[in-house]
Amino acid sequence: MIILLSPEQPVVHESAVINALLERGLPLFHIRKYQLTDTEMMAYVNGIDSGYRHRLVTHSHFHLATELGIERLHFREEDRKQNKHEAFMNGFTLSTSVHTIAAFNSLDIVWDYAFLSPVFPSISKKGYGVGHTTLDDLPLRSNLAVRLVGLGGIDQQNYAQVLSAGADAIALLGAVWNHPEPIQVFETINKHIPTGISSS
Incomplete structure (x- = not known):
């Protein structure tokens, strides 16, 4: 499975690219836009076709999730350690981030998946x-x-190493958004990876 994270800075035609990638089978799109106001976040999400809301994951603005129809929430490592996720354990699918394999091994089953980073230099x-x-x-x-x-x-040259080493999925960021043809990058990698979304 491929997960794509939003660019940290706005990208030209960003919502159009996101919609195109979701249409082409992107399983999950992580919205990492901590700096947006509530109004800006609403506008950002509403720029994505509403039929894909079940594939969106937000890293912030959790109080807007129900109103926006977002079912997946991602908690940073520091937020997880402060148990900020506990208020959202019912009704949402949760994911988190870790930076060591020991931290990953200690996670309990409340988490659907976790990002382990960095597998390569960013x-x-x-x-x-x-x-x-x-x-x-x-x-x-x-x-x-x-x-x-x-x-x-992770990019077009090394993604297979990550899966071969034992990862269940890969997350992309710079390889897509820093490339002049982001859709082509996704499609090149996606051809070789099953795209189904687990309901777990």
Whole structure:
């Protein structure tokens, strides 16, 4: 499965690209737009075809989720450690982020999946992951109750390594949004990966 994260900065024709990718089978799209006001977030989500709401995951503005018809919420590692997710455990599918395999192995089944990053040096955040990456730690995975999603530096050349190392899915960011042909990048990788969305 491929998960795409929103670009941190606005991209020209962003909503059109998102709709095109969802139409082409993108299973899940993560909206990571912490800086938006409530009104801006509403407008951003409403720019995406309403038929795809079940594939949207928001990293913020959780109080708007029900009104927007969003069923999936993502909690940053620091928010998870502060148990901020506990108020949303009923009625939502939850995901989170970790940065070590030990943290991943300690997650309980309330989490559908977790991003483990960085598996490679980041494309979008220059310098992030240069000193340490998590790819070689994947064989140490012992938690099979939560799906592991590799994130960080994944592109058309290396995505297969992440899946071969034991990740259940991959998350893309810079490889898509920093490319002049984002749809083509997704389609190139997607041809080789099952796109179904688990209901777990």
